Amino acid sequence: MKTKGFATRSDEIGAPLIKAAPCLEIKALEKTGEFEGYASTFGGEPDSYGDVIAPGAFAASLSAHRAAGTMPKMFWQHDAREPIGKWLQANEDAKGLLVQGRLNMGVQRAREAYELLKEGDIDGLSIGYRIREYAVDTDTGVWTLEKVDLHEVSVVSIGANENATIGSVKAAKAAQELSDKLKAGDRLTEREFEMWLKGLGFSNSQAERAARVHLKGQGEPAAADDGLAFCRALLGR
Template structure:
């Protein structure tokens, strides 16, 4: 069992790229040997996903802990591997740069930063099978270790959704203000005995 922090890079082709900064892809593939001689087994991420969830896994640029560029909104193990969906924070300069590089096709890899919790080495082939992984981060990278781990979509958040979200936020703020006013009026009524 290894307690060192490790990284695994994987690549999948990029889909459409827009200015919204929503990205999707496979961060890890099951049953596929990477260039480092490791194979991630199905279910390897189950415990860490239950423990941390998508919000507890950082979205970094090139495994640099000093350069978070967004948040992962969904991490799901399916029959193929660990499918990741996230949102680049476009108020961060590095995230805007990353989006530009993703859209141009210059960068399209995903890579995991993890600790191997359970692993077995095949003595004949030297391949290490990772059966439990403590996932810390998933990075957008230039060169993934697993060539199939790539961002396969950069999606646009439709303007209607953004406008809808703004309208909903305005309604919620108005409701909150109305409730505060109602509470103040009730408090005042109690003070003066009405």
């Protein structure tokens, strides 16, 4: 049974809720302190709080920020006493909440955060928000958050949502471009095919082996369906 309404959970009263997202791929972190990634992803499996976030959940809040000329704050570990930079852009796409920001390299804590991120010692983004509207499945206890006010996005050590990343968004974009190229019927070079597989989540060794065997041994794929069929075969699906 599903019910809908405005949030009344006791933990929603007072300080905003927080939700974290682990995993860092360092390609998205620049020497200038600029980085980008997904602070939250839509749908999928419930996170460790038993919640999923619906597409469009951030739309009203982001619109309000734009109208006011503001952005969610960037904090270190959700500590409002330790701002470490600023978010330059925050937008929803088909996957989730995509954020682009810049660490303030003139601040000691931001420099420390940069070094920790670069070495992979910390690996998370986390959102601080307040629930406005939700639907709850009383059979499973899963909350679907339909509208939230986004207050801040922090760099954190531990996260909850395995799909949202300070990640290689550039690699994901490249993979999408290569997928579009395949769909258009164009052929990929060995290097492009290898990059495409890595963007789909294959390991370096898998991608290199696939490119070597498939492209050299069998010729380049002529269309997206051929490439996808090969990927499924490689994964044993």
